[in-house]
Amino acid sequence: MEQYIGLLKVGVIKGTNLVATDFLSSATDPYVVVSLGNQTVKTRTVKKNLNPEWNDELTLAVPSPNTELKVEVMDKDRFSKDEFLGGAKVDMEYFVTIAKKYHTETMNNNIKDDQKEKEIGKVLASQHNGLVKDSPIICKGGKAQQSLHLKLNNTKSGEIEIVLTWVHIS
Numbered sequence: 001m002e003q004y005i006g007l008l009k010v011g012v013i014k015g016t017n018l019v020a021t022d023f024l025s026s027a028t029d030p031y032v033v034v035s036l037g038n039q040t041v042k043t044r045t046v047k048k049n050l051n052p053e054w055n056d057e058l059t060l061a062v063p064s065p066n067t068e069l070k071v072e073v074m075d076k077d078r079f080s081k082d083e084f085l086g087g088a089k090v091d092m093e094y095f096v097t098i099a100k101k102y103h104t105e106t107m108n109n110n111i112k113d114d115q116k117e118k119e120i121g122k123v124l125a126s127q128h129n130g131l132v133k134d135s136p137i138i139c140k141g142g143k144a145q146q147s148l149h150l151k152l153n154n155t156k157s158g159e160i161e162i163v164l165t166w167v168h169i170s
Helices: 093-108
Strands: 006-016 030-036 039-042 053-062 068-075 083-091 118-123 135-140 143-151 159-168
Touching: 006 030, 006 068, 006 093, 030 053, 039 053, 068 159, 083 093, 083 143, 083 159, 093 118, 093 135, 093 143, 093 159
Parallel strands: none
Antiparallel strands: 006 053, 006 159, 030 039, 030 068, 068 083, 118 135, 135 143, 143 159
């Protein structure tokens, strides 16, 4: 049985400027597939939309900090195989390390989190990581969160916004 170091809540917020694959309607029926290790979950499908808002929350168990989150945007097709609209990969090591460290320091020092938002780390945007803009890691209410605005790869256009939330398990 695989051991897990925590849970990752992935808030799939929205997509922007997705590629139209349904030529008759100049639209697409997008949904998002999120994978971590051997786990895969997906959002609901938003019909005929190039700028969909999902606002779905998906939960995955994290087996190791040295893992990669894979995000793929797909077009739901009724009569043929669903089409790939673009994807992104997120190296989880920095986020998991910072989130675990913050949790440990808070618990060991008996610090009460006062609901104020506090920046505990930041990932700078670069071509290498696919971030459209810098991505601070914040803590609020005892939970580490990171908002990511990612450029989709292997496509003409498209971006996706997701929010990662770390949930510590004992």
